[in-house]
Amino acid sequence: MKNRFSWLKSMFWDDLHCFVAVANAGTLSGGAKRLGMSTATIGRRINSLESVLGIRLVDKSPTGVQLTNNGTKILTLANAGARQIDEVQRIAASLRMADWPEPIRISATEPIVSGILAPQIAQLFRMDPTVRVDLRSATENARLISREADLAIRLSQPKGDSLVARRLATLTMSLYAARGYLRGRNPRAIDLSEERLVAFNESYGEIPEIKWISDMGLESRVVFTTSSTGALIEAVRAGVGIGLLPDMFTREFEDIERVTLRLLLPTRTPWLLVHRDLRAVKQLRTVRRWIVQAFEGAQGEDRKPRHATTRP
Missing domain, CATH: 3.40.190.10 (Periplasmic binding protein-like II)
Incomplete structure (x- = not known):
């Protein structure tokens, strides 16, 4: 039964495609030429579609075809469907050629x-x-x-x-501070429980940086949070506090330095x-x-x- 309905669905889409071609061409012969089939075959396809839908879609005359009111309404929907089917076929063809048609x-x-x-x-x-x-x-x-x-x-x-x-x-991370913030202090002798910290907020959920601060019991030392990596780096550069930052995003800044403590830091x-x-x-x-x-x-x-x- 499933195969039978799949076959009927395929026939329906083929019939609909024929209707779109004839409606846009204005004649049975024009639609047939576009699809590479005979006029008699495309006429039978439209008759089949009208039978399935239970409504008349076109009025045929020696000079061409005229859409009925129902046919005009169906064409509006069918054109959109036909464009999507054409897009699927175009993408599929591109994939078969191992090419990609868009950026x-x-x-x-x-x-x-x-x-x-x-x-x-x-x-x-x-x-x-x-x-x-x-x-x-x-x-x-x-x-x-x-x-x-x-x-x-x-x-x-x-x-x-x-x-x-x-x-x-893997993205490694380190603690960073501005030289102005350290004021000549040895960065290896810093006690984070006595320092101001800047950190990511919870916009991205419990990311490793947030979990690390929580596990270290340092939430109360956080004075500034943000969802922006750039803003966090600028806060460190401005001397607001010490921040846990991805190493690859800090290498261009010469006014901050690593705070190298004996701590196991998180990675991403x-x-x-x-x-x-x-x-x-x-x-x-x-x-x-x-x-x-x-x-x-x-x-x-x-x-x-x-x-x-x-x-x-």
Whole structure:
């Protein structure tokens, strides 16, 4: 029974496609020519559609076809459906050719877009001069399933069978303070329970930085919170307090330094996501390889610290 209804649905869409072609061409012969079939066949298709719907869609005459009132209403809906079907066929054809017809949309947080991907975008075009990309900074998770993005970088491990996830280079973090804030004090002798702290707020949930501050019993020392990595860095630079910051986003600032205490600090693990159905697209594979290299390159720079960090 299921196969029978699948067959009927396929026949209905074929008939609807014929109706759209004839209505837009104005004649049976014109519609038949567009679809590469005979006038008699396309006439039978429209008769079949009218029978299924139970309404007359066109009035036929020697000079062409005229849409009925019902036919005009159905055409409005059918045109939209036909365009979507054409889009599906176009995308499918592109996938078969291992090509991608649109800019590849990459969704990530603003610090990753501006601090990791954008500085290394030239390398991507050396890998594939024909590629087109759209870097999108997002505070919320773009949905790959509904094609809000083609690739996404997330700072938490994804769930779901429809996505393929690859772990990227780990983001290390350190405590930082402005030289003006330290006022010549030895950064190795700092007692955080007596210092002002700046931190991320809970916009992204209980991220490792927030959990670390809580586990250390330092919530009462936090005087400033924000959801913005840039704002947090600027607060540290301004001497508001000591902040736990991702190393790869701080290397350009010479007015702050690491506070190297004997503490085990948290890390962040980014994940590169792609929909399972798009794994074989050649250009997406190239972009995915570039993103992996961009993270590895950015992390490599952080292995050249301004001050060595002591770990137990």
